[in-house]
Amino acid sequence: MALTTATERRLLQVAVGLACLVPLLxxxxxxxxxxxxxxxxxxxxxxxxxxxxxxxxxxIGVGFAASIPAIEQHGARMRTLGLLVVTGGLARLLSLYHDGLPSAGHRFGLVMELIIVPALLLWQARVAQRVGAAPSTTIVGR
Known part of the structure; x- marks a missing residue:
């Protein structure tokens, strides 16, 4: 028996929802x-x-690097990757608050995650606007 598109869509949504519990937890x-x-x-x-x-x-690094050739066109990809990086940086910041100052390499990571990456995202948006790339209003794109 063949599933309708709507039924198959709903089953996929349920399966992905259940699978999301693993990384969320x-x-x-x-x-x-x-x-x-x-x-x-x-x-x-x-x-x-x-x-x-x-x-x-x-x-994440490969995703950012793949955006370089047509960087003005990859705002959604860069925002998605940036969201991952900033979320990790916020978790690292929680560690700093909870456990104290980490080594220099981890402090460098924190600067990259919470300062450099957001600045690069703002810069990419500016360049995309200046060259007239199609605007994307979503954080992660479609």
Whole structure:
């Protein structure tokens, strides 16, 4: 029996909604508890987690780099990536408040996440406007 488009759409929405619970819960616990949620975990779990998060950072960097050739046309992509970076920076800021000043490399990350990336997003929007690129009113685009 074939599903109607509306039914298939609704089933996909439910499936994605359920799947979202994993990163929302795991991410929320990680933001609120920091590394404490991994302290009792075997080293292999910590290594797995660090590599996963590093893969996300790598993908974010690739996404920004892919925007460079036609940067004025990629506002939605850049805002999506920027939202990810700023959200991570806010979580890092919570860590600073909760646990104290991190090492220089992490302080550099905080500056990138909460100052440099937002400034680049504003600059990209200005360039897009100046060259007459089609405006996008969404944060993450379509």
């Amino acid at each position: 795991a991410g929320g616990i990680g933001v609120l508890r920091g590394a404490a949620f991994l302290r009792a975990a075997p080293l292999v779990d910590l290594d797995s987690h660090v590599r996963y998060l590093s893969g996300l950072l790598l993908a």
